[in-house]
Amino acid sequence: ARKVILDCDPGHDDAISIIIAASRLSDLEILGITTVGGNVEVEKNTINALKVKDLLGLDVPVVQGAERPLVKKSEVATEIHGESGMDGPVLPKPKSKPDAGHAVDFIIDQVLAVKGKVTLVPTGPLTNIALALLKAPKIKHKIEEVVLMGGGTFGNWTPSAEFNIFVDAEAAKVVFESGVPITMFGLDVTHQVIATKEIQQRLSKVDNKVAKFVSELLVFFGDMYEDHFGIEGGPIHDACTTMYLLKPELFDFKHVHVAVETRGEFTYGATAVDLLNVTGRIPNTHFAHQVDQEAFWNLFEAVLESYDEV
Numbered sequence: 238a239r240k241v242i243l244d245c246d247p248g249h250d251d252a253i254s255i256i257i258a259a260s261r262l263s264d265l266e267i268l269g270i271t272t273v274g275g276n277v278e279v280e281k282n283t284i285n286a287l288k289v290k291d292l293l294g295l296d297v298p299v300v301q302g303a304e305r306p307l308v309k310k311s312e313v314a315t316e317i318h319g320e321s322g323m324d325g326p327v328l329p330k331p332k333s334k335p336d337a338g339h340a341v342d343f344i345i346d347q348v349l350a351v352k353g354k355v356t357l358v359p360t361g362p363l364t365n366i367a368l369a370l371l372k373a374p375k376i377k378h379k380i381e382e383v384v385l386m387g388g389g390t391f392g393n394w395t396p397s398a399e400f401n402i403f404v405d406a407e408a409a410k411v412v413f414e415s416g417v418p419i420t421m422f423g424l425d426v427t428h429q430v431i432a433t434k435e436i437q438q439r440l441s442k443v444d445n446k447v448a449k450f451v452s453e454l455l456v457f458f459g460d461m462y463e464d465h466f467g468i469e470g471g472p473i474h475d476a477c478t479t480m481y482l483l484k485p486e487l488f489d490f491k492h493v494h495v496a497v498e499t500r501g502e503f504t505y506g507a508t509a510v511d512l513l514n515v516t517g518r519i520p521n522t523h524f525a526h527q528v529d530q531e532a533f534w535n536l537f538e539a540v541l542e543s544y545d546e547v
């Protein structure tokens with residue numbers, strides 16, 4: 238089983254990503270869930286992670302991480318995720334508190350402790366991952382892959398920047414320049430997996446408590462996307478990371494160089510994806526550019542159905 242750490246800011250689509258990783262169709266070994274300030278304040282993201290953990294009956298550590306980006310001020314996305322960061326469904330208060338310690342140390346300790354390598358799966362701003370790489374560069378050799386959601390060739394927070402990268406572009410720069418293998422799910426591909434009304438209808442037929450939770454998430458998230466972007470339904474961005482880990486063949490990739498803009502007046506937080514290799518730089522990223530939509534939703538439906546027996 239591949240060992241993963243899910244570093245997230247749940248977040249509707251972060252929650253869905255956890256559900257995929259923890260499902261019976263997955264053979265991932267989740268070493269822990271770490272949280273970061275992003276969609277909302279880190280404390281709220283941690284509470285949401287704990288609620289999802291309880292819902293799934295998951296027995297993994299949840300460790301809180303960075304509350305703010307490396308350099309600039311925090312920025313939250315309550316207009317997309319609501320005040321709680323996971324508005325819509327109502328889950329009971331968490332049964333437990335987060336585990337002691339800081340996410341950055343948890344990541345470092347786990348990566349160094351395990352036999353073999355660890356895959357990091359960040360679906361929020363890259364603050365924790367950058368801090369871990371800066372604090373303990375020796376972990377680089379033990380990271381199999383960073384499978385992240387962020388960036389793309391267009392933006393959703395500014396015309397050129399995607400939210401996760403925009404929130405902490407300096408951290409993203411550290412990660413993309415680290416030399417660690419990166420697999421990137423940016424908006425180019427996540428906007429190919431939109432939970433439209435039709436998809437919502439189809440998934441709402443799966444009858445178990447996890448599927449019901451996901452359906453409620455999708456309704457809220459979809460309404461917010463419709464209001465905010467005029468898109469019918471929300472792209473389940475973060476879910477691409479764990480769907481890929483379940484079934485890599487769902488996606489097509491280009492091996493390219495990606496740089497992160499940290500200075501542009503209009504382009505702060507943009508990812509410069511060198512699709513035509515005009516820079517001649519050595520590729521640092523497997524950039525997902527296409528997904529088999531039919532196969533994606535079939536597998537996603539099967540993931541939800543796999544919770545029938547839980």
Ligand code: BDR
Nearest residue numbers: 248250360400401474475
């Ligand atoms: C990303 O931003 C967050 O709002 C989502 O959870 C996702 O990680 C999409 O831009």
Ligand code: CA
Nearest residue numbers: 248251360361
């Ligand atoms: Ca997220």
